[in-house]
Every structure is written in structure tokens, then in C-alpha cells.
Amino acid sequence: MYTYTDFDKQMIRQRAAQFRDQLGRWQSGLLSEDEFRPLRLQNGWYVQRHAPMLRVAVPYGELSSKQLRQLAHIGLSYDRGYAHVTTRLNFQFNWIPLDQAADVMDLLADVNMHGIQTSGNCIRNISTDAYAGISVDEAVDPRPYCELLRQWSTMEPEFTFLPRKFKIAVTGAAEDRVALRWYDVGLQLLRNAQGEVGFTVYAGGGMGRTPIIATQIRDFLPWHQVLNYLQAIVRVYNLHGRRDNMHKARIKMLVKTLGQQFIDDVEREYDAIITHEGGPHTIAQAELERVQAGFPATPPGLKAAGEEAGSVGVSTGPVTEAEAVAYQRWLERNVKGHRVPGLRAVNLSLKRVGQAPGDITSAQMLAAAELADAFSAGELRTTHEQNLVLPWVHEQDLPAVWRLAKKHGFAAPTIGLLTDMITCPGGDFCALANARSIPIAQALMERFEDLDELYDIGPLGLHISGCINSCGHHHSGHIGILGVDKDGQEWYQISVGGSDGSELSGAPTPGKVIGPSFAGDEVTPAIGAMIMTYLGLREGREYFIDTLRRVGAQPFKDAANAVRQTTGAASAGKEEAYA
Numbered sequence: 001m002y003t004y005t006d007f008d009k010q011m012i013r014q015r016a017a018q019f020r021d022q023l024g025r026w027q028s029g030l031l032s033e034d035e036f037r038p039l040r041l042q043n044g045w046y047v048q049r050h051a052p053m054l055r056v057a058v059p060y061g062e063l064s065s066k067q068l069r070q071l072a073h074i075g076l077s078y079d080r081g082y083a084h085v086t087t088r089l090n091f092q093f094n095w096i097p098l099d100q101a102a103d104v105m106d107l108l109a110d111v112n113m114h115g116i117q118t119s120g121n122c123i124r125n126i127s128t129d130a131y132a133g134i135s136v137d138e139a140v141d142p143r144p145y146c147e148l149l150r151q152w153s154t155m156e157p158e159f160t161f162l163p164r165k166f167k168i169a170v171t172g173a174a175e176d177r178v179a180l181r182w183y184d185v186g187l188q189l190l191r192n193a194q195g196e197v198g199f200t201v202y203a204g205g206g207m208g209r210t211p212i213i214a215t216q217i218r219d220f221l222p223w224h225q226v227l228n229y230l231q232a233i234v235r236v237y238n239l240h241g242r243r244d245n246m247h248k249a250r251i252k253m254l255v256k257t258l259g260q261q262f263i264d265d266v267e268r269e270y271d272a273i274i275t276h277e278g279g280p281h282t283i284a285q286a287e288l289e290r291v292q293a294g295f296p297a298t299p300p301g302l303k304a305a306g307e308e309a310g311s312v313g314v315s316t317g318p319v320t321e322a323e324a325v326a327y328q329r330w331l332e333r334n335v336k337g338h339r340v341p342g343l344r345a346v347n348l349s350l351k352r353v354g355q356a357p358g359d360i361t362s363a364q365m366l367a368a369a370e371l372a373d374a375f376s377a378g379e380l381r382t383t384h385e386q387n388l389v390l391p392w393v394h395e396q397d398l399p400a401v402w403r404l405a406k407k408h409g410f411a412a413p414t415i416g417l418l419t420d421m422i423t424c425p426g427g428d429f430c431a432l433a434n435a436r437s438i439p440i441a442q443a444l445m446e447r448f449e450d451l452d453e454l455y456d457i458g459p460l461g462l463h464i465s466g467c468i469n470s471c472g473h474h475h476s477g478h479i480g481i482l483g484v485d486k487d488g489q490e491w492y493q494i495s496v497g498g499s500d501g502s503e504l505s506g507a508p509t510p511g512k513v514i515g516p517s518f519a520g521d522e523v524t525p526a527i528g529a530m531i532m533t534y535l536g537l538r539e540g541r542e543y544f545i546d547t548l549r550r551v552g553a554q555p556f557k558d559a560a561n562a563v564r565q566t567t568g569a570a571s572a573g574k575e576e577a578y579a
């Protein structure tokens with residue numbers, strides 16, 4: 001993992017002290033609510049439906065065991081004993097009193113963490129692939145570039161008050177595991193025919209009310225110019241982005257409206273930055289190498305193959321005959337290949353019945369930290385799918401890791417299956433939500449708890465959002481569920497055919513709504529009917545998304561709507577506004 005410099009550490013400390021002063025002035029009435037709001041937001045503090053919510057930045061998803069233990073402590077001492085992992089790799093706490101916010105910021109600073117720019121109209125936390133630096137299909141490790149982006153964008157004065165929030169994702173892998181073209185800017189690392197490193201640049205992606213796939217605006221940008229080029233993109237957006245209409249303020253609307261003119265404007269601005277300003281953000285080779293040194297081929301704390309992990313509280317011996325079936329399923333779904341021979345990446349699932357998808361208790365955080373120390377050089381990753389990854393596990397340690405993961409509720413062998421769903425916190429917490437996501441997710445977890453059935457269904461991406469802001473990425477789900485409001489009541493749209501751009505899903509595309517919305521108690525039966533339709537229509541072991549694309553959406557629409565007709569909960573005519 002990259003180690004923060006003294007400058008970084010000092011900056012975080014000073015920011016925590018500054019926030020303490022701002023909080024105190026607000027509490028004493030010296031700052032109005034309107035004056036304090038942007039200050040708390042740019043430090044990650046929202047005011048939600050029931051209490052403040054803190055979003056803690058986890059830059060490009062890398063997390064140390066020491067940091068995770070501090071998050072566990074914050075959960076136990078200041079919250080209700082748990083946190084939530086977001087699709088953009090961060091941690092969220094939902095119950096910390098605002099009058100204790102400065103104390104929490106100091107605790108985060110103790111382990112080089114913060115909430116800076118996890119909210120507000122600024123450049124947010126940089127995202128990347130959870131397997132960055134370790135995947136076998138990677139052309140270039142994106143983490144050093146993510147770190148350079150973090151340093152460049154943190155508290156950059158020119159981009160403190162953009163028209164709207166701005167999100168950047170980077171990947172160096174052949175498979176898109178970060179939903180690259182759903183971002184404001186997506187950066188695809190590659191090597192050209194001459195072996196030179198550069199980026200394909202995409203701009204203008206996003207979900208929300210108007211889902212749009214990002215446009216390719218550069219096919220090859222030399223790596224050392226990436227910050228200058230991003231400066232040009234964000235300047236054009238800052239100058240021309242809509243500030244009079246919040247729903248049209250994201251860069252996706254500007255790219256859609258201007259088309260080729262947007263690309264031309266960016267190129268002109270980029271040329272001016274290089275020609276007239278001297279390319280102030282050109283990355284020197286020495287600086288890249290300095291940052292790359294923070295991401296060695298294997299981490300210095302990695303124990304040698306065969307070295308004892310110490311007392312871990314479970315058998316470290318081989319898998320027994322009685323364990324074999326469960327262990328093999330876990331290997332198949334939760335363990336991934338690695339570029340270093342003899343190592344594996346292990347997913348710790350945060351999806352189980354009785355716990356909201358993506359939630360992790362403080363006890364589980366401590367257990368995951370112990371796993372990381374014993375088996376993964378003290379390092380973890382957060383994932384786009386709201387799970388954790390141990391990136392440096394020796395193959396021979398897998399039985400012990402599995403036993404410990406099972407002991408602490410991390411071993412559900414369902415990564416990539418229907419119950420490995422993406423879900424936002426929804427109306428149980430969020431003031432923007434139209435409907436609750438968690439009860440729908442829990443009902444589906446219970447309905448599809450049987451592993452034999454899940455394995456028969458096969459890989460399927462199910463995403464749930466509580467409102468049109470799309471924090472649950474419902475647009476990109478093979479099946480998407482969106483909470484909507486109908487006369488003050490909770491209803492749910494169902495869409496099919498979405499894709500995040502992964503190898504399984506194919507080219508990124510938004511799903512299509514299959515008809516009028518459903519009452520809450522109709523959603524799980526409707527999804528069940530769609531799954532039964534798929535099982536009846538598939539050819540061989542064809543995946544859900546492939547069957548859907550082959551036969552079209554109509555059979556699934558008919559199956560789901562038959563549930564409504566059976567229950568008689570609401571007529572389609574009353575719900576046509578949501579079709």
C-alpha cells in the first residue's frame with residue numbers, strides 16, 4: 001500500500017483541526033446553517049433522514065488492517081456498531097451525532113483517513129478495480145495513477161465548487177470491473193503498439209434521471225499528460241456546466257448537449273494548458289517512480305509461503321471430506337486468480353440473510369482485520385459490489401482463510417450470483433429516497449437462500465436503488481429495482497437488460513423498465529417469476545443476461561405482470577405514470 005507522506009499527514013491533521021473550529025463556530029451561532037453546510041459536506045458529513053451520516057474516503061479501495069480497526073472502534077464508540085461499504089469503495093456511518101464529529105475526524109486522522117471530498121460539488125474519491133495490481137488480465141497497474149490523481153485533485157481550489165459532483169474511475173485491466181463508462185470520466189490504461197503507456201479517455205457517463213454511457217473523447221493520451229488533460233475537461237465543465245438546474249448539472253448533460261463541440265473545447269483548453277501554461281501538471285518520470293515504489297510487486301509484510309500464520313483459532317490443515325463440497329463452492333465463487341504464482345485474491349462476502357447488503361459490523365471489521373494480518377500482509381480492498389477482498393493470500397492458506405471467513409459470516413459462496421446484490425441504504429436512512437431498499441433486499445435474500453437454486457440460476461447482477469439518484473446502480477443491473485413514490489406510498493419499478501460493462505454483462509447499457517411499478521410485497525414474487533421464466537427459456541447453461549438478449553424482454557414482462565394480476569394489489573392503469 002502507498003504510505004502517506006508527512007505533507008499528507010499534516011494536511012489531514014490541519015483539515016481535522018479546521019473542521020473542529022468550523023463545527024464550534026456553527027454550534028455557537030457564528031456560522032449559519034447555510035454557511036456551515038458546504039463546509040461539513042466537503043468533509044463527508046451529510047444530514048440524513050434520522051441522523052448525520054459520515055462518508056469516509058477509502059482512496060481507490062485500499063485499506064490497512066490498522067485503518068479497519070479504527071473504523072471498527074468508531075462504529076462501536078460513536079455509531080451503532082456497524083458501517084456500510086458503498087459502490088464507490090468508501091465506508092459510511094449513519095448514526096454519529098454531529099456534536100461528536102470533530103472527535104471522529106481526529107480519530108480518522110490518526111490512521112491517515114478522512115472524509116475530504118466524499119461529498120460536495122467537487123472531484124470525489126477516485127475508484128478503481130478491486131483487483132488492481134494483482135489481476136492476470138491487467139496491462140498496467142492503475143494504483144500509482146490513482147494516487148497521483150488523488151494528490152492532484154484533493155482540495156484543488158479551481159475545482160472546489162463545480163456545477164455538480166464529479167467522479168473518476170481508472171482501470172488497467174482488459175475486463176471492466178469498475179463500470180468505467182458509467183463515470184463522469186473513465187480512464188482506461190493501455191499500451192500502444194510501441195509499448196508506450198497511455199489512457200483511452202471517456203467522458204460524460206452517469207446514471208440518475210438520465211442514464212448515459214460515457215463518450216470516448218481520446219483514444220490514446222500519453223500517461224504523463226493525464227493531469228493536464230483532466231484539468232482541461234474539468235475547466236470546460238466548470239465554465240459551461242449548468243448551475244441553474246440541478247437535474248441538468250452533471251457533465252453527462254453537457255457532453256450530450258454539446259457533442260463534438262465538447263471534445264473540441266477540451267482539446268483547445270488542453271492545447272492552451274500545454275502551450276501557454278507550460279503543462280504545469282505534467283507528471284515527471286521520477287515522480288511516477290516515487291509513487292510506484294509504494295505499490296511493490298508483493299507487499300513487504302507478506303509472509304513467506306509455508307510460514308505459520310500464528311494462532312488463528314481454526315484448523316490450518318487440509319480440507320476434510322465433510323468440508324469438501326462447501327469449500328469447493330467457496331473456491332469457485334469467492335477466490336480469484338493472481339498475477340503472482342501461488343497467491344490468490346479472496347472475496348469476503350458482506351451479503352447474508354439478516355444483514356443489509358454491504359453492511360459490516362464492528363465485530364466483523366475486527367475479524368477482517370485479523371484475517372488481513374494473518375494472511376494478506378495487513379491489506380484489504382473494498383469492492384464496487386460492496387464486499388471486501390484479501391489481495392495477498394497464499395494458496396496453501398485457503399482452507400484456514402475459508403474456515404475463519406465462515407466463522408465470522410464472510411464465506412457465503414455467492415460472489416457474482418443473484419444474492420450478491422448491490423443495494424443503497426434507501427429510505428431507512430437517506431432523506432432523498434422514495435422507498436426502502438433494505439427490506440426488498442432482505443426479502444430477496446431469504447427467497448433465494450438455497451445455494452443449489454442459486455448455482456442453477458448462475459451469474460446474475462441484481463441492483464437496487466431507493467430513488468432516481470441511482471446509488472444502487474439499478475440502471476446497470478441485469479435486473480434493476482428502483483424505488484418510486486406514488487401518493488406518498490412506496491412502489492418499485494423493475495428493469496431488465498442493464499450492463500456495467502463487465503465481461504459477463506457485455507457493453508455498458510441501461511436497463512429498460514418492463515412496465516408499471518410494483519407494490520413492495522409484489523417485488524420478490526415478480527423477480528421469482530422472472531427467474532422461473534429464464535430457467536424455462538435458457539439454452540443449456542446460458543446466463544440470464546444472454547437469454548434475455550436472445551428472446552427479448554416481453555416474456556419477463558409478462559411473467560412479472562402476472563404476479564400483479566394474481567395479487568390484485570394495484571391495476572396497471574393506476575401505475576402507467578411509472579411505465
